[in-house]
Amino acid sequence: xxxxxxxxxxxxxxxxxxxxxxxxxxxxxxxxxxxxxxxxxxxxxxxxxxxxxxxxxxxxxxxxxxxxxxxxxxxxxxxxxxxxxxxxxxxxxxxxxxxxxxxxxxxxxxxxxxxxxxxxxxxxxxxxxxxxxxxxxxxxxxxxxxxxxxxxxxxxxxxxxxxxxxxxxxxxxxxxxxxxxxxxxxxxxxxxxxxxxxxxxxxxxxxxxxxxxxxxxxxxxxxxxxxxxxxxxxxxxxxxxxxxxxxxxxxxxxxxxxxxxxxxxxxxxxxxxxxxxxxxxxxxxxxxxxxxxxxxxxxxxxxxxxxxxxxxxxxxxxxxxxxxxxxxxxxxxxxxxxxxxxxxxxxxxxxxxxxxxxxxxxxxxxxxxxxxxxxxxxxxxxxxxxxxxxxxxxxxxxxxxxxxxxxxxxxxxxxxxxxxxxxxxxxxxxxxxxxxxxxxxxxxxxx
Numbered sequence: 261x262x263x264x265x266x267x268x269x270x271x272x273x274x275x276x277x278x279x280x281x282x283x284x285x286x287x288x289x290x291x292x293x294x295x296x297x298x299x300x301x302x303x304x305x306x307x308x309x310x311x312x313x314x315x316x317x318x319x320x321x322x323x324x325x326x327x328x329x330x331x332x333x334x335x336x337x338x339x340x341x342x343x344x345x346x347x348x349x350x351x352x353x354x355x356x357x358x359x360x361x362x363x364x365x366x367x368x369x370x371x372x373x374x375x376x377x378x379x380x381x382x383x384x385x386x387x388x389x390x391x392x393x394x395x396x397x398x399x400x401x402x403x404x405x406x407x408x409x410x411x412x413x414x415x416x417x418x419x420x421x422x423x424x425x426x427x428x429x430x431x432x433x434x435x436x437x438x439x440x441x442x443x444x445x446x447x448x449x450x451x452x453x454x455x456x457x458x459x460x461x462x463x464x465x466x467x468x469x470x471x472x473x474x475x476x477x478x479x480x481x482x483x484x485x486x487x488x489x490x491x492x493x494x495x496x497x498x499x500x501x502x503x504x505x506x507x508x509x510x511x512x513x514x515x516x517x518x519x520x521x522x523x524x525x526x527x528x529x530x531x532x533x534x535x536x537x538x539x540x541x542x543x544x545x546x547x548x549x550x551x552x553x554x555x556x557x558x559x560x561x562x563x564x565x566x567x568x569x570x571x572x573x574x575x576x577x578x579x580x581x582x583x584x585x586x587x588x589x590x591x592x593x594x595x596x597x598x599x600x601x602x603x604x605x606x607x608x609x610x611x612x613x614x615x616x617x618x619x620x621x622x623x624x625x626x627x628x629x630x631x632x633x634x635x636x637x638x639x640x641x642x643x644x645x646x647x648x649x650x651x652x653x654x655x656x657x658x659x660x661x662x663x664x665x666x667x668x669x670x671x672x673x674x675x676x677x678x679x680x681x682x683x684x685x686x687x688x689x690x691x692x693x694x695x696x697x698x699x700x701x702x703x704x705x706x707x
Contacts, residue, residue, distance in 0.1 A: 261642060262443050262575070263315045264632040265409075265649075266306050267365035268659070269299040270321030271667050271688045272681060275624055276355035278394045281468035283504040283564060285625035293360075296667040298620030300660065302363070302631060305584065305616045307656050313577040315642070316651040317409075318659075319633065320692055322362040322401050323702045325682050329357055329397055340679035347677035358676045359394035364626040365633040366509055367395065367432040368402050370480050373636035374415070375446045376438070378485035381417045382641060384410065385480050387432030388421040391471040396424075408698060412644040419483050422476050427457035430476035433633055434507035437514040439536065441544040443575065443636050448490045448539050451477035452508035452526070454501060463527070465501040472496075472507070490543050492535060495527040503560040509629050511563060515573040515581060517544070518608060520551045522563055549608050558594050566595045570627030573610070582612035586627045590615045648697035658695055666691065 277289015310316040327339055333353065335342045346354045362368075372383045386402040389395035399421040410416040422428040435454075440447025454470025455461065464470065474493060481491050496508060500522070505511045512521035519536065526532045533550050540548040553563075563569060571585040583602070589595040603613045618628050637645070666688035668681075675681055686704050693701050700706050 261315055263317050263635045265317035265319050266632045267319050267363040268321055269302045269363045270360055271295055271685045272324045272358055273298045273360040274671050276359055279392055279625055281506040282625035288623040290673045293671045294669050295671055296669040299663045301618050301620055303659055306651050310651050318649045319365050324358050326357040326397050343677055343679055354676050356394035361395050362398050364630040366434040366630045368633050370433050370436050371635050372484040383417045383484040385419040386421045387430045388424055390426055390429045409646045409649055415641050422479055428476045429473045431472045434509045435472040439514050440516055441546045448543050449486055450492045452494055452496055453477050454496045463498055465498040467502040470501050494532045497524050497527050500524055504564040509570055511569050513569050513573045516575055518549045522553045524560055557598055562594055566592045567627030568595045570629045572628045580611040581609045583610055584614050584616050584628050587615045587617045
């Protein structure tokens with residue numbers, strides 16, 4: 261089965277405008293956010309997937325502000341004194357250490373299921389997220405969190421994040437697609453990279469940086485003991501990167517035997533699709549359904565603005581597929597028309613379409629698919645994961661009540677200097693770990 265582990269939006273959800281190359285993040289930087297609306301939107305998306313019959317998990321937010329990092333950077337005193345000093349002297353550091361980006365768990369790690377690995381175990385590698393300072397604060401806690409939830413060493417293997425060097429810049433599953441005949445069968449793993457760290461490349465993005473390194477993707481394939489014959493490495497189109505496609509999941513999405521992609525997604529899209537079809541046929545003894553979207557149908561700009569390809573593509577219990585698209589796609593004539601065409605086309609298994617409201621996340625640069633980490637598990641492996649983080653109707657209601665109690669409905673940039681916000685956040689996270697039965701997960705709980 262495939263389990264979607266969604267990032268739970270934290271109580272300090274704010275728009276820091278921190279992510280260069282992410283157009284929505286920059287455009288909405290330093291505007292007013294609504295943490296309560298954000299967490300409700302995320303929970304409602306999770307509940308929809310659960311109601312559709314999928315298994316839905318939750319990854320709790322990271323502690324913010326990250327006082328430990330501010331202390332490592334030379335700030336001293338009580339927490340309130342540190343926050344005041346950082347707000348006064350280096351407000352960009354305050355924004356970074358208050359970043360809400362851990363909600364986008366598509367970047368948390370890369371996961372390979374036991375059907376694909378040589379040792380028959382599930383492999384996890386947390387992303388080092390070196391391309392952005394605010395995201396580089398996440399790997400340590402992500403590692404702890406994944407080890408806490410998937411804690412049986414007889415079936416789960418946890419690798420350390422890759423070396424903290426730009427040569428191995430790793431952005432996680434946002435640049436990883438698994439294709440297979442069905443989730444329980446072996447598949448091919450597609451790794452999409454933006455650049456090679458060693459050697460010269462003539463065709464590179466000119467406006468925004470390419471984040472994922474080929475060297476990182478290839479290292480993860482080795483660590484996860486993947487069959488080279490079932491592993492494909494392809495390069496992002498630099499023109500797409502410059503259009504705001506900072507991760508592959510902004511321009512393509514795959515699920516089982518379907519890949520939906522823009523014709524300008526890859527450096528040589530036609531060769532890429534031909535190779536994927538050949539590898540898929542050889543590995544899975546089935547035809548890959550490749551749905552191409554041309555610039556005439558939807559431009560790169562509209563793809564980025566609407567996050568069309570950041571829709572979640574999932575398989576329902578009846579084996580049909582469903583797209584969860586951002587509501588922004590319904591408001592754009594071209595994307596709305598295209599999605600209706602896809603669902604009406606009997607040549608692919610996508611039969612259902614739901615528009616979801618994730619506006620708070622979208623304004624910060626992440627759509628529905630950014631919010632989830634896909635983990636394919638056997639029934640036995642799934643039973644060994646920590647049950648407290650699996651969504652039920654009761655937990656959904658408890659989490660809504662929890663968020664209603666602890667979350668603000670308005671957060672301004674200047675509020676980050678308020679010590680009360682930091683205290684509110686810790687109180688919320690302390691209560692959350694009790695709801696999810698995670699024990700003393702956060703550092704402040706162990707101090």
